[in-house]
Amino acid sequence: MSDPLLSVRNLSKRFGGVVANDDISFDIAAGELVSIIGPNGAGKSTLFKTVCGVTPPRSKRGPDSGKVFFRGRDTSGFAAHRMCEAGLALVFQETEPLKGMTALENAAIGALVRTGSFHEALRLGGQALERVELGHRADIMVDELTLAERRRLEIGRALATEPVLLLLDEAMAGLTPTEVQSAVALVQRIAGDGVTVILIEHVLQAVMAVSQRIIVLDRGRKIADGTPSDVVADPAVITAYLGSELSNA
Amino acid sequence: MLADIIENAKTLPRAWWIGILAAVGFTLVYAQTGSPYYQSFLMSLAMYVVLCSSWNIISGFAGYISFGHVAFWGLGAYLTAILINNAAMPWPVALIGAGVITAAFAALISHPLLRLSGVYFAIAMLAMAEAVKVVVSYARPITGGGGGIYLRPLIGVDDAFLMMSLLAIVLVAMIALMMKTRFIQSLLAIRNNETASDSLGIPTARTKMFALVTSAFFPAIAGGIYILNTAFIDPKTAFDISITINTILMTVFGGIGTVLGPVLGPIAFMILSEGLWTNFPFVHKALLGVIIILLVLFLPTGIVPAIRKVFTGRKVARGTP
Numbered sequence: 314m315s316d317p318l319l320s321v322r323n324l325s326k327r328f329g330g331v332v333a334n335d336d337i338s339f340d341i342a343a344g345e346l347v348s349i350i351g352p353n354g355a356g357k358s359t360l361f362k363t364v365c366g367v368t369p370p371r372s373k374r375g376p377d378s379g380k381v382f383f384r385g386r387d388t389s390g391f392a393a394h395r396m397c398e399a400g401l402a403l404v405f406q407e408t409e410p411l412k413g414m415t416a417l418e419n420a421a422i423g424a425l426v427r428t429g430s431f432h433e434a435l436r437l438g439g440q441a442l443e444r445v446e447l448g449h450r451a452d453i454m455v456d457e458l459t460l461a462e463r464r465r466l467e468i469g470r471a472l473a474t475e476p477v478l479l480l481l482d483e484a485m486a487g488l489t490p491t492e493v494q495s496a497v498a499l500v501q502r503i504a505g506d507g508v509t510v511i512l513i514e515h516v517l518q519a520v521m522a523v524s525q526r527i528i529v530l531d532r533g534r535k536i537a538d539g540t541p542s543d544v545v546a547d548p549a550v551i552t553a554y555l556g557s558e559l560s561n562a
Numbered sequence: 563m564l565a566d567i568i569e570n571a572k573t574l575p576r577a578w579w580i581g582i583l584a585a586v587g588f589t590l591v592y593a594q595t596g597s598p599y600y601q602s603f604l605m606s607l608a609m610y611v612v613l614c615s616s617w618n619i620i621s622g623f624a625g626y627i628s629f630g631h632v633a634f635w636g637l638g639a640y641l642t643a644i645l646i647n648n649a650a651m652p653w654p655v656a657l658i659g660a661g662v663i664t665a666a667f668a669a670l671i672s673h674p675l676l677r678l679s680g681v682y683f684a685i686a687m688l689a690m691a692e693a694v695k696v697v698v699s700y701a702r703p704i705t706g707g708g709g710g711i712y713l714r715p716l717i718g719v720d721d722a723f724l725m726m727s728l729l730a731i732v733l734v735a736m737i738a739l740m741m742k743t744r745f746i747q748s749l750l751a752i753r754n755n756e757t758a759s760d761s762l763g764i765p766t767a768r769t770k771m772f773a774l775v776t777s778a779f780f781p782a783i784a785g786g787i788y789i790l791n792t793a794f795i796d797p798k799t800a801f802d803i804s805i806t807i808n809t810i811l812m813t814v815f816g817g818i819g820t821v822l823g824p825v826l827g828p829i830a831f832m833i834l835s836e837g838l839w840t841n842f843p844f845v846h847k848a849l850l851g852v853i854i855i856l857l858v859l860f861l862p863t864g865i866v867p868a869i870r871k872v873f874t875g876r877k878v879a880r881g882t883p
Contacts, residue, residue: 367761397763405761411754422751426763431742432569474763 316385318343318478318509319364319401324379326356326363328372333359335533336379341511343477346504348512348520351530352553357513358406360530361480365403366393383478397426402476406483406513408463410455416442416466417451423473434473441473442466444506445499461492468499478509485516497522529553566743578738585731593724601723605791607832608723611730612784613805614813614824615737620777621810622819623746624770625753626679630687631781631809633694636800637664638782639789640698643711648704653716657786661779668778672771679756688803695801710796713789722791726784730825733780738821749773753819815857817864826865 317340326334333356341347349357361367364381366388368374375381375390382388383399391399402423411419420438421431428434442448445465450458458466464484471479485496497519504510504523514520520527520541527544529537531553537544544550592601613635621627641660645651651659675686698705705711717725740746748769751759760766789795808831816827834853838846861868 365761367757392765393757393760394763394765397761403761405758409755409758411751411758413754414750418747422747422759422764423762425744425748429563429744430569431566431744431747434744434747470762 317341317382318345318384319511320380320382321360321364322380322382324360324363324376324381326359327377328369332533334363334376337530337533337535338379339528339535339538341478341509343509344504344507345525346500346510346512346523347526347528348514348524349528349530350514350517350520354532355530356533357530358482361403361482361511361513364396365401365480366391366396367403368393394426397474397476400475400477401480402471402474402478403480404467404471404482404484406486408460408467410458410463410466412456413454415452415454416447416458416462416469419455419466420451420470420473423470424475426474437475438470438473441469444472444503445469460487461489461495464488464496465499468503472503472508476508478511479503480511480513482513483515484512485514485519488516490518493519563740563743563745567739570739570742574738582731582735586728589724589727589731593720593727596720596723598719601719603832603836605719605723605726607828608726608730609784609788610809610812610828610832611825612726612733612780613809614816614828615730615733615821616777616780617809618813618818618820618824619737619749620770620773622813622824623749623753624773626676626770626773627684627810628687628777629684629803629806629810630689630691631777632801632803632805633687633691634664634668634778635781635785635788635805636691636698636795636797637667637694638785639795639800640705640711640785641782642786643713643789643795644704646713646716647711653790657783657790660786661782664782665775665779668774669771672774673767676767676770676774688806691801691803691806695797698800699797705797708797710794710799711789713793715791715793717787717790719791722787725787729780729783729787734821734825741821745769745772811854814864815854817866817868820864820866823864823866830865 319341322338324334324337325332337360349360351357363376366374374392380387380389383396383401388396388399411422417435417438420441421434423441424434424437425431427437439448439451442451445468447462447465447469450462455463455466468484481500485493488496493516500510500512500523512520512523524541526539527541528535529544529550536549536553537547613631617628617631638660641663642656645656645659646653671690675683675690678686699708748759748764751764752766752769756766812827812831813824815831816825817823835850838849842849
């Protein structure tokens with residue numbers, strides 16, 4: 314792989330005595346669509362947040378040890394807004410709409426990183442909403458959107474930042490099977506537009522449908538990294554995470 | 563930001579422009595023809611519009627409730643007097659200087675204080691105001707200590723009314739024109755969810771610092787105008803917590819996080835307070851207290867959102883002009 318877009322090198326993150334991420338390394342090439350899976354508590358969301366510079370209160374920003382390189386720069390310990398400026402966007406596991414604003418204003422907040430003008434941001438936000446098929450709901454207050462629409466809005470708002478790398482943390486959680494299908498199509502469309510995507514997802518139907526590659530974490534460590542067919546056949550993965558799923562298949 | 567302000571000026575409802583022009587016209591005429599009593603009353607009203615509107619920037623838009631806002635007003639008053647007495651500055655230069663130094667002070671304290679949030683920030687601001695009061699009280703050679711600082715009277719109540727009113731009008735108009743700008747929209751996003759805002763590329767620490775600096779500059783100028791007229795201030799008056807409490811009360815009364823709330827709040831509150839004092843001199847504070855409790859119970863969002871709800875039939879978000 315030449316010049317990875319994102320390179321995580323020996324990353325470790327601890328919270329007190331709990332090791333959330335332990336010596337994790339992987340590379341993501343531009344244009345890839347990769348999923349990160351693992352049981353609850355495997356350290357997936359912590360990994361995303363550490364890479365993105367999102368810091369829990371009273372916690373050190375960035376990895377405790379190891380490095381993160383994004384677009385060739387050492388971005389370990391960068392604040393989240395600097396990572397966003399650099400072209401990395403994160404969609405949180407919990408929907409985080411900015412309440413008291415319309416869908417369009419929410420998306421415009423994302424676009425502010427690319428323009429100093431709020432009016433221009435509204436225009437860019439409108440385009441981002443069209444990309445996630447929410448253009449017709451632009452003037453609706455976010456409290457009035459359905460869960461599926463709020464999930465789309467989160468993705469639209471992240472797209473408004475014009476990312477080259479989009480991290481989606483369980484963006485399909487709580488959706489109906491039909492909505493998941495629609496979300497899968499959306500993720501594929503975003504990837505088709507040239508945005509590199511990394512998913513954390515528990516919906517295996519979605520993971521298998523979209524992923525070119527899967528990274529598996531268990532108890533903070535990376536235990537597998539390969540194509541979907543390789544990963545599901547990996548005994549370590551079956552033991553750690555997929556065993557019950559496969560036996561039911 | 564300038565392009566946004568020009569665009570906002572084009573789309574600002576005509577009623578706003580009429581209101582601004584009427585306020586300027588009234589101020590210019592009344593400064594020449596009004597009675598000193600009402601000029602003094604209206605100067606206090608304008609001062610509270612400045613305090614409420616500036617407090618609203620850091621507390622209403624950014625969501626960082628400050629209990630130390632009076633410190634900026636008091637510092638402005640003291641610094642104006644010090645710059646005139648000790649540095650022999652002409653009063654207009656001293657006034658602006660006091661605003662700039664107070665804003666620089668706000669920038670300095672923003673780094674440690676704005677790392678806190680919620681009740682911790684509120685308490686830290688309260689402590690900051692008390693600390694400033696103590697320092698001013700003990701720096702006798704410069705501040706006159708607990709006995710206060712004197713100044714040669716430089717402007718009459720008519721000029722003080724004129725300056726304070728124009729300051730209030732400029733501040734309110736500026737905020738109205740800045741609502742749809744990157745700065746205030748970023749503050750609204752921070753108030754909603756600071757972590758999400760940071761991850762969306764908003765430099766939250768810098769934006770909050772700028773909010774506190776802006777929030778500190780205008781009350782400092784108001785404090786300066788106050789002392790230019792009264793020619794005396796002491797620490798007890800300059801850092802009186804009741805000024806902060808009144809500021810918060812009036813803003814909540816008018817509608818926190820709105821542009822017109824910090825204007826209508828002081829107007830309603832001061833007219834009510836003055837009317838009760840005139841008609842019920844012995845029980846006016848008790849009556850005012852009862853009315854405040856009733857308003858908080860039945861009009862918790864304040865006057866402006868309640869009026870909007872009546873006209874639009876829907877809840878209106880904070881931050882709507």
